[in-house]
Amino acid sequence: MINSIDQFKEQYPSMKLIPCFRVKDSVMNEIEKEVKQMTENCQKSLVNSPDHITNWTKPYGTAIQLSLFNSSGDTSDFSTDHNNSQKGKFFVEPNAKNVNSILKMFEHSVLNFRINGMGKNSGLSPHKESNIRNGWHKCRFHLPVFTSKNSWVMIGWEKFWLKRGIIYFFNNGLVHSAGNTSEETRYHLVWDTILDDKLYNEFFNEETLEIPYPNLLTRIPKEEFNELLYSEPVEVTSYEEQGTGLKNKLSSRFNFRKLLQGAIKKYRNFQNTSS
Numbered sequence: 001m002i003n004s005i006d007q008f009k010e011q012y013p014s015m016k017l018i019p020c021f022r023v024k025d026s027v028m029n030e031i032e033k034e035v036k037q038m039t040e041n042c043q044k045s046l047v048n049s050p051d052h053i054t055n056w057t058k059p060y061g062t063a064i065q066l067s068l069f070n071s072s073g074d075t076s077d078f079s080t081d082h083n084n085s086q087k088g089k090f091f092v093e094p095n096a097k098n099v100n101s102i103l104k105m106f107e108h109s110v111l112n113f114r115i116n117g118m119g120k121n122s123g124l125s126p127h128k129e130s131n132i133r134n135g136w137h138k139c140r141f142h143l144p145v146f147t148s149k150n151s152w153v154m155i156g157w158e159k160f161w162l163k164r165g166i167i168y169f170f171n172n173g174l175v176h177s178a179g180n181t182s183e184e185t186r187y188h189l190v191w192d193t194i195l196d197d198k199l200y201n202e203f204f205n206e207e208t209l210e211i212p213y214p215n216l217l218t219r220i221p222k223e224e225f226n227e228l229l230y231s232e233p234v235e236v237t238s239y240e241e242q243g244t245g246l247k248n249k250l251s252s253r254f255n256f257r258k259l260l261q262g263a264i265k266k267y268r269n270f271q272n273t274s275s
């Protein structure tokens with residue numbers, strides 16, 4: 001019999017967006033203040049800069065990031081955001097207690113935790129990340145903090161408008177993009193986690209009746225889902241794919257090994273026939 005987490009994994013490639021829980025308003029109000037304070041006072045990294053780890057997504061306008069979970073304590077240090085490890089990482093702004101309370105819910109499996117900002121007429125071009133590797137799945141979450149009706153995301157050829165205070169599962173393994181045309185900068189908290197039993201049971205298992213972290217989260221009424229998942233179709237003609245360069249490098253290394261093995265085989269055959 002297939003268990004529910006395996007079933008989830010099977011459905012994973014076709015999932016786009018899941019509104020999981022709503023963060024309580026009292027907590028969101030504090031998160032807003034903390035995010036504002038951090039974006040005003042802490043070092044940012046510029047995603048538009050060619051050496052930024054996320055620059056392959058072809059950002060336009062102004063896209064910024066603050067890395068809040070790393071091993072250096074520097075919010076402009078993105079170097080370990082995508083190393084798929086928790087080793088040595090800590091929450092770099094302990095004074096931001098409410099933001100930290102969101103991170104703590106995921107601390108058993110979180111890999112990175114960031115503030116992603118987009119200025120006016122800014123965005124990330126269509127791209128696709130790899131989130132299934134060696135049998136383990138990475139789950140991306142978004143929590144919009146400052147957003148508007150002029151800020152959108154596209155996932156799998158559908159455009160969505162994410163709402164403030166909702167924790168969304170966001171399938172970044174499908175082709176996706178994001179944009180903002182508002183005067184105000186759009187800020188989301190964004191993080192990646194490993195899909196494990198605890199994460200599945202707390203955030204995706206519909207049979208679990210109790211709300212995890214009831215001091216922070218409330219359940220979203222079913223009747224709100226249609227509005228939260230309202231979408232419009234989008235046509236996308238091209239997109240970037242993460243790791244394509246690496247794949248090419250690996251395949252050329254593999255080809256080299258094949259050539260070498262072929263040469264050894266020929267040499268042995270030659271030895272056998274000549275002896």
Ligand SMILES: [Fe+2]
Nearest residue numbers: 127129172176
């Ligand atoms: Fe992405």
